[in-house]
Amino acid sequence: MGNEYTDTLRGELIGTAIIVDHKLHGIIIDETKNTVTLKTKNGNRKFIKKKHNFTISSGGKSIEIQGKLLVSKPEDRIKLKI
Numbered sequence: 001m002g003n004e005y006t007d008t009l010r011g012e013l014i015g016t017a018i019i020v021d022h023k024l025h026g027i028i029i030d031e032t033k034n035t036v037t038l039k040t041k042n043g044n045r046k047f048i049k050k051k052h053n054f055t056i057s058s059g060g061k062s063i064e065i066q067g068k069l070l071v072s073k074p075e076d077r078i079k080l081k082i
Contacts, residue, residue: 008056008063009070010078019055020047033073 013028018038020026026038026045036054037046049067056063070077 004061005063005065009065013056013070013074017057020052022053022055031074034071036070 013031013036016028018026018028018036020038024038024040024045026040028036029039029044030037034050035046035048037044047067049070052067054065054067054070056065
């Protein structure tokens, strides 16, 4: 896996533009160990991380991440060994 992928997994997600399951576009406004909350054009939506795939734009590239890889406290993700 590339450096951008690892950096994205370990990085701060709040404020990041994201696509959920290739369908719903939004900006992450909150994150817990098991969920992310997106601000969408139709209001806020909460998603359980392990049940969805996310596409995140980083460094001009789109990176697809399985939600199960994001299941951890945001502050603990920086310690991930990938």
